[in-house]
Amino acid sequence: MFAHIFMYRLKCLLRDRETIFWTLIFPLLLAVFFNMAFSNLNNGETFKAIDIAVVDNEQYQEDQYFRSALNEVSQGYDRLFNLVVVSKDKAEQLLNDNLIAGYIVVETPLKLVVNKSGMNQSIIKNFLDNYIQTVSAVNSILTVNPSRQQELFNDLGNRRQYVKEVPGTKAEPNNVLLYFYTLIAMACFYGGFFGMREITDTQPNISPLAARINTAPVHKLKLFVYSMSASLLIHIVEMLVMLMFLRFAIRIDFGTKTGYVLLTTIVGSIAGNTFGAFISAIVKKSENIKVGILICVSMAGSFLAGMMYQNMKYIVAQKIPILSYLNPINLLTDAFYCLYYYDGFLRYTVNIGILLIFVIAFCLGIYFIIRRRKYASL
Amino acid sequence: MQVFKLCLKILKKNLPLMLMYISIFVVVSIIMTFATANEQQKENPFSQAKSNIAFISEENSPLIDGLKQELGKIANFVELPGKTDALQDALYFRVVTYILRIPEGFTESFMKGEDVQVEKTVVPNSYSNTYIDLTIDKYLNIARLYVQQMGDISQESLVRHLKRDLFNGASVELRTTANDSRNNIYLNYYYNYFPYALLYVLILGMAELMLVFNDSDLKKRNACSPLSSKNMNMQFMLANVMFTFVSWLIMVAFCFVLNFKSSFNMNTVYFIINSFVFAISGASMSFLIGNLVKSRGAIAAVSNVVTLGLSFISGVFVPQEFLGSFVLKIASFTPTYWFVRANNMIAGLTQFDFASMEHVLSGMLVQVCFALAFFAVAMVIAKKKRLS
Numbered sequence: 001m002f003a004h005i006f007m008y009r010l011k012c013l014l015r016d017r018e019t020i021f022w023t024l025i026f027p028l029l030l031a032v033f034f035n036m037a038f039s040n041l042n043n044g045e046t047f048k049a050i051d052i053a054v055v056d057n058e059q060y061q062e063d064q065y066f067r068s069a070l071n072e073v074s075q076g077y078d079r080l081f082n083l084v085v086v087s088k089d090k091a092e093q094l095l096n097d098n099l100i101a102g103y104i105v106v107e108t109p110l111k112l113v114v115n116k117s118g119m120n121q122s123i124i125k126n127f128l129d130n131y132i133q134t135v136s137a138v139n140s141i142l143t144v145n146p147s148r149q150q151e152l153f154n155d156l157g158n159r160r161q162y163v164k165e166v167p168g169t170k171a172e173p174n175n176v177l178l179y180f181y182t183l184i185a186m187a188c189f190y191g192g193f194f195g196m197r198e199i200t201d202t203q204p205n206i207s208p209l210a211a212r213i214n215t216a217p218v219h220k221l222k223l224f225v226y227s228m229s230a231s232l233l234i235h236i237v238e239m240l241v242m243l244m245f246l247r248f249a250i251r252i253d254f255g256t257k258t259g260y261v262l263l264t265t266i267v268g269s270i271a272g273n274t275f276g277a278f279i280s281a282i283v284k285k286s287e288n289i290k291v292g293i294l295i296c297v298s299m300a301g302s303f304l305a306g307m308m309y310q311n312m313k314y315i316v317a318q319k320i321p322i323l324s325y326l327n328p329i330n331l332l333t334d335a336f337y338c339l340y341y342y343d344g345f346l347r348y349t350v351n352i353g354i355l356l357i358f359v360i361a362f363c364l365g366i367y368f369i370i371r372r373r374k375y376a377s378l
Numbered sequence: 379m380q381v382f383k384l385c386l387k388i389l390k391k392n393l394p395l396m397l398m399y400i401s402i403f404v405v406v407s408i409i410m411t412f413a414t415a416n417e418q419q420k421e422n423p424f425s426q427a428k429s430n431i432a433f434i435s436e437e438n439s440p441l442i443d444g445l446k447q448e449l450g451k452i453a454n455f456v457e458l459p460g461k462t463d464a465l466q467d468a469l470y471f472r473v474v475t476y477i478l479r480i481p482e483g484f485t486e487s488f489m490k491g492e493d494v495q496v497e498k499t500v501v502p503n504s505y506s507n508t509y510i511d512l513t514i515d516k517y518l519n520i521a522r523l524y525v526q527q528m529g530d531i532s533q534e535s536l537v538r539h540l541k542r543d544l545f546n547g548a549s550v551e552l553r554t555t556a557n558d559s560r561n562n563i564y565l566n567y568y569y570n571y572f573p574y575a576l577l578y579v580l581i582l583g584m585a586e587l588m589l590v591f592n593d594s595d596l597k598k599r600n601a602c603s604p605l606s607s608k609n610m611n612m613q614f615m616l617a618n619v620m621f622t623f624v625s626w627l628i629m630v631a632f633c634f635v636l637n638f639k640s641s642f643n644m645n646t647v648y649f650i651i652n653s654f655v656f657a658i659s660g661a662s663m664s665f666l667i668g669n670l671v672k673s674r675g676a677i678a679a680v681s682n683v684v685t686l687g688l689s690f691i692s693g694v695f696v697p698q699e700f701l702g703s704f705v706l707k708i709a710s711f712t713p714t715y716w717f718v719r720a721n722n723m724i725a726g727l728t729q730f731d732f733a734s735m736e737h738v739l740s741g742m743l744v745q746v747c748f749a750l751a752f753f754a755v756a757m758v759i760a761k762k763k764r765l766s
Contacts (some may be wrong), residue, residue, distance in 0.1 A: 018675040018679070021675075021679050022679070026679070026682065026683065029683055029687070030686060033686060033687050033690040033691065034690065036690065036691050036701075036702075036705045036708075037690040037691060037695065037696045037701065037705070038696065039702060039705075040700055040701060040702040040705075048699075095553070096728060096729050096733075096734055097733060097734050098723065098726050098727075098734070098737075109546065109547070109548055109549055110548040110549070111548065111549045111550075111551060112548050112549070112550045112551070113550075113551045113553065114550065114551070114552055114553065115552070115553035115726065115728050116552075116562075116725075116726055117552060122509075125547075125548055125550060126509075126512055128547075128548035129516075129546075129547040129548055130512075130516055132546045132547060132548060133516065133520060133543045133544050133546055133547070134519075134520060134523075134543075136542070136543040136546050137520045137523050137524065137539065137540075138523070140539055140542070140543070141523065141524065141527045141528060144528060145527060145528055148527050151526075151527065152523070152527050155523060155526055155527065156523070159515070159519050160493070160515075160518070160519060160522065161495070161515065162494075162495055162496060162514055162515050162518040162519070163495065163496055163497075163498050163511050163514050163515065164495040164496070164497050164498070165497075165498055165499070165500065166479070166497040166498065166499050167499065175501075288395055288674075289394070289395070291678070292395050292398050293398075296398060296402050299402060299406075300402060300406075303406055303409075308406065308410060308695055309409075309410050309413060309695075311413060311472075312409070312413065314471065314472040315413065317471050317472075318471065318472070341466075341470065342463075342466065342470075344463065
């Protein structure tokens, strides 16, 4: 009996293009979008030279050190600034037209004029501060030690990097990964579409197909479990396809614990499927409303787990820590990240443990809602 | 006005579902607006919000104390136990974004002019970390000048010199009042998220209408009604236009509700105009999509893929300056890109003469062109369908 129900259920589900779209194609498309949007976040290509102007006044012409310092950073391929030397009126106009991030007026102290504050403006300010402070140091050295002028100027050129990065764990910290991990978690919970169908197709009061199936002399619980396992199989295979796509096409790093990553995905898939079935069993409204609730809950969960805006995860963890443990999508995301980031297994075990409690709760819920139903008429 | 009324009925029937989507999208937009705008505030160098760092020094010396004081200007120090997993956790939950460790013997080697480094462990890509790096580099580089050029300098006088040097800085003149630009950041983010929610609702509603009216049996029935097809089309169009207008109005109204006390300036006016222009191009895009889809399931699929796809590549979720040039090139073939671009420009506007508005206006013009193009394509498709 198992083989019969299972096989036909499998065929039936595989022909449902809509569910396949939501559970497989949609997450894959999102992965491609993520990749397009985030591919630049982790490499240095993002920096573009900043457009600035300097006011061409007497002090600027006289201050040869400042001029050479400014020219030095405005030349070459990896320059900091695109510099124009213009009159005050022209600079003002460029600023108003937003063609420059700010302009510099050479006076004492140096003045920076901007019309908003942002990353580019602060880089300019930092450059100016640095120049002023170095000049101040040079002056105080020269008052004590005037003979060393030449060595001093030579020395100015070799700035050193004094900060060395030491990774906190063996894994290289990588923010973009988290987006993809939330995506996997979301895809797991979109498996809820399968679980939802299982309820729709086995509960006689919801669909005619289910009414027909229920006339068969098969134990109802067995019927449900058999066809649910067909759903699970398809979804787990889909999730594995997605993992392969992420790993080999988009080159997402999952760390070294591959076996655990697979285990997490499977637990996630089970959680998603049972979640969908649970929603479908508990909400006695139209199909559209059920789908709407499923999408809204999983989207809200993904949002809180940081899928659209990563810091959301940390805001939740700091402000409402309990919520981060009650959000299954966050638990799943966290489990993936723990595998990647931590050397130990403590946090991972906690996450998976709570997730399993969720699965058990969903299963019990489904069982108590759909058991022992009898229909006088359909 | 039978057709018009029918449209309203269809929309009304779909209202609960649409409201559910609208509310979740609006909530997401609002949270994101505030969260990202706050983040932006923190990164604002002129307001100098401090980031939390851990300062772990394995030795004590005047040089290190001076460094700590200097860092105190831009950061708060958080005491952490020195154990590895406590540090991992602290970074993981963003209790601190930066852990600085001064290795033992650093000062001694430094004063001898040897090549030494301090160690950092950081949350990646955090913008405020760059300031901490810069500050440390600046402090130690200037200190190195003193050590190399005045070899026998004592640590105490070195720190005194450094303190005096680092006290200097460029003066900054910020043209608009701080409050104004802050407010613009909120508005800028809110309106940048605008396409996400608005497009979703427009596609959902309009495709639903088209689906009903494109049903071939229904079409045949309508064709033998005494209403002229011109009249019918006009009513149908009117319903679509009204739907677009009301959706747009609701979204704009939210913005006023949230931020009403500071919404009355010229920038807001242009944000609203720009969003209206976008609503037009969004509507005609939805009209095109409505002409193409064949089933209810497809509507949900297409609306999700289109809105999320456009939002990701054209700078709604990830700011345009972080996107690669290749992605932006693709994005420039979508109205969302031009909408977000115009928004970002409007946020920076301080004057509203034609010269400074030129780029904003051209952005709007491109959106209108998109609207016309989508509409034309939709008409061609509709005509073809009618003839076949």
